[in-house]
Amino acid sequence: MPELPEVETTRRGIEPHVLGRRIEGWIIRDRRLRWPVKLPRSLKGQTIERVARRAKYLGLLTGSGGLIVHLGMSGSLRYVPRERAIGAHDHVDLLFDGGACLRYTDPRRFGSIHFQPGDWREHWLLASLGPEPASAEFDASYLHRRSRKKRVAVKNFLMDSRIVVGVGNIYANEALFEAGVRPTRAAGRLTLAECARIAAAVRETLTRAIEEGGTTLRDFVGSDGRPGYFGERLAVYGREGERCVRCGARLKALRIGARATVYCASCQR
DNA sequence: ATAGTCACCTGAGCGC
DNA sequence: TGCGCTCAGGTGACTA
Numbered sequence: 001m002p003e004l005p006e007v008e009t010t011r012r013g014i015e016p017h018v019l020g021r022r023i024e025g026w027i028i029r030d031r032r033l034r035w036p037v038k039l040p041r042s043l044k045g046q047t048i049e050r051v052a053r054r055a056k057y058l059g060l061l062t063g064s065g066g067l068i069v070h071l072g073m074s075g076s077l078r079y080v081p082r083e084r085a086i087g088a089h090d091h092v093d094l095l096f097d098g099g100a101c102l103r104y105t106d107p108r109r110f111g112s113i114h115f116q117p118g119d120w121r122e123h124w125l126l127a128s129l130g131p132e133p134a135s136a137e138f139d140a141s142y143l144h145r146r147s148r149k150k151r152v153a154v155k156n157f158l159m160d161s162r163i164v165v166g167v168g169n170i171y172a173n174e175a176l177f178e179a180g181v182r183p184t185r186a187a188g189r190l191t192l193a194e195c196a197r198i199a200a201a202v203r204e205t206l207t208r209a210i211e212e213g214g215t216t217l218r219d220f221v222g223s224d225g226r227p228g229y230f231g232e233r234l235a236v237y238g239r240e241g242e243r244c245v246r247c248g249a250r251l252k253a254l255r256i257g258a259r260a261t262v263y264c265a266s267c268q269r
Numbered sequence: 270a271t272a273g274t275c276a277c278c279t280g281a282g283c284g285c
Numbered sequence: 286t287g288c289g290c291t292c293a294g295g296t297g298a299c300t301a
Contacts, residue, residue: 002295034277034297056295073294074279089279108278110295125297152272161296169294257273259294 002071004133004166005209007056010077014102015051017079018060021096022047030091034072034112037092043067043115052120055129055165059120060094060102066120067094072110078103130164133202138164140196147187147195153256154190155183158202167202169259171209173237175201182268183261184254236262 002010023046031037046062053059058077060067069077082093082101092104092113104113116123131137146163147154155176158167167175176183178201181194190198235245237260240253244264253262 034295070295072278072296106278107280108294110278150271156272159295258275260292 002056002073002075003168003171003209004056004206005212007058007071008053008210010071011051011053011058014077014079017100018048018051018096018102020047020049021098023062024095024097026095027093028091029086029093030109033091033106033109034070035114037113039067039113039115040117054121054126055132055161057126061120065115065117066123068112068114068116068120068123068125069104070112070125072106072108072112074108075104075106075111078105128162130160130162133164133166133206138199138203140192140199143195143199144190144192147190150187152187153183154181154185154187154198155256155259155261157187158198159259164202166206170234170237171202171205173260173262174235175205177236177263177268178205180268182265183256183263236264238262 023043025044026039028037028039042064043062046064048060048062050061051058052061052066056070058069058071060069069075071077079100080103082095082099084103087105089107089109090103090105091109094102094104096102104111112125114123114125120126131142143163147157150157152160155172157163158172158175159169173183175198179194179197181190181198236251239251240260240262242251243249244251244267246267247264249264249266251262252265253260255261
């Protein structure tokens, strides 16, 4: 379940291996991802000049455009020898000079692969995305301004990619715990001070997870995939009924928009 | 425009 | 051992 930290870790993992490599071709074993995979002939022979990330999208950028990869719920990208045995869910190989390939694996096929000519950020999937949580733009006043008059629960508000990107269910739970704000609170009723705590918590939660991902997910190349949050400490997610790490109260659970939500009723107001 | 729900998909976990 | 059920979740599409 790649959330933003895992995507960033993937980016860092593959970058040194594909930078400067020429794309010799590709093998599509199953094009039925979230959208049918279709790559233009013009991609052949191009060289990867940059490996970028925007929200949970990875961009393998060449001189003429960008290959846009989303890992969905269960996707992974690994740099492996081409002759490595093919698994049941190894849907796409991107073949590079030198004999290796970038292998896209995705059991649930919720992910996607597109090619966008020119500036990859102009792709329709990326066009209306909000700021990165680590950007200067994402701060208390931004959150406060965008949340006015909105009645949605703050948890859903944070998970809206038009507001801020990279906050999936797990980190929405964690960040709101960190901020001491109850997930059910109406976004429009948050004070500026609460927005400040939330902005800081989102940024810190994700930054810390990326740092830990860098250590727990180090061995990317040619290895088996690993769960992204392995060894990561989560304060509330998945801990319903257990003790709050801060005050010891039992953590409560409910569903907001069919998504598991866990919080501490005494720490989060 | 906003808010809520559905759909997509498969593996894991569970009860029987 | 196996069947059938439910759940998980990112996010675009759809509905009210």
